[in-house]
Amino acid sequence: MNLMEASVTKGRILRAKHFFARRNMAYLAAASALFMGASSAHAAGTLAGTDIVNIAQASYDGPSGTVTVDSNPVTITVDELLDVTVVSGDPGDVATTPGVSAQVTTYQVTNTGNGSEAFTLAADTAKTGDDFDTTFEQIVLDTNNNGVYDVGVDTVYAAGTNDPVLAADESVTVFILSTIPATANDAERAEVELSATAVTGSGTPGTTFAGQGDGGGDAVVGSTGADGADSGFFVVQVADVALVKSATIVDPFGGTEAVPGATITYQIVATTSGSGSLVNLTIADDVPGDTTYVNESITLESAALTDSNADADEGSFDGTQIAVALGTIASGQTRTITFQVTID
Known part of the structure; x- marks a missing residue:
């Protein structure tokens, strides 16, 4: 190779390096912006059903200038992560008295997955380790979203009939109504637990439900096991x-x-x-x-x-x-x- 040919070859290599460096920086900036936006908007990252598309590219100097060649696109559909959290909405023990009904404990159920998901709700008023058990009446969904149980306004929940469907990061306030036994004594406490389970499925993190994810991909159980629970407490004050x-x-x-x-x-x-x-x-x-x-x-x-x-x-x-x-x-x-x- 003579000196002139070496110089031309070196120039081509430098131009190619410069082209790919600029392209990679642009891709990194776009990916960084997408990641930051997804982190602030979605608890579990990119929304289920989103297509991640990637195309490789080559370039070289042709007789009339730079020539670029694209690879075939590779498309990956983001799977749905199944995750949920339940948190008591009461600031402390709910004061009550013996023999009264329609006593309310409050909870917030949040879809921390990355897709729209329905959740089955269940109440447990017979927890061990407390002083007495309440009698379960019903679970009620906060229909008007005011955080307060409104008789005749909020919707009574029936499992399998009106399971709340929550978008990613969406929450719903849920009430459990209980009757306090007449035998409860002053200063005694009762635990009332609400649990929420993804309708698609739950279990060990990583468990996969093929083709059942929001957006057409798979559904994958996340770190919560797609089954969350938390408790509220009554305290008798006589x-x-x-x-x-x-x-x-x-x-x-x-x-x-x-x-x-x-x-x-x-x-x-x-x-x-x-x-x-x-x-x-x-x-x-x-x-x-x-x-x-x-x-x-x-x-x-x-x-x-x-x-x-x-x-x-x-x-x-x-x-x-x-x-x-x-x-x-x-x-x-x-x-x-x-x-x-x-x-x-």
Whole structure:
């Protein structure tokens, strides 16, 4: 090979290297953008059914310039990964009381696979290791997507009939309704589990269901086994109130005899107990016969209350009965009320 031929050959090689370097950089940039976009949009990567197409290319210098030659295209269809997660939607234990029905625990089911998939739901209210078992009523789908169980609005779930179909990364809120047994005791807890299983199939990660994937490829069980579960908990919160009433007498002569004209001061001590709260607790007492109520004599924790039920304080007198509205009182609290009457 003479010097001129070597120079021409070297130039061709450099041009070819430059061409392939530019093409490979473009492919890498495109692949990187596709990967980043897929990562942010899809939990399991590229959507099932997507065709990955690759064509090789050669080039050389011809008499009239650069000539390129393409290979046959190779097309690979992305298979569907079957994955699902279930997460309790309650911020903590759901407070309840014995003997009540339609008690709700909340869950979020998310399709973490890369294709559209239907999921079968199941509830387990007989988990071991808790204090008592609830009675299962029904599973309900959050039809209006507000995250709150709405009676008569949200849809009752029936396995095999309205299994939720979720796109990749899509979630649905699910409620389990339970009845709390009357025998449940204060502070006891009950576990309620929701599970979701891919209808196409589940099992050991890597298990393949040929031709059953979304988009026409295979369906492959992902890292979750295509079967997710999580639990919510009820806690029984019972509250009670005990009343202790006493009376002191001051007669017109400075003594303590129950004679006409004597003033009786009644004291009522209300003490709450248990682990819950009493809602809208009101203490009431009838004015006894043969006595007359002393106007504006009601006190709460030694503070005077008015007799009118139209004002902002807690006290009222309706002509026959005094009442003190205490509102919601947590357990372990004490409230002391007094009022006065005179003996007729």
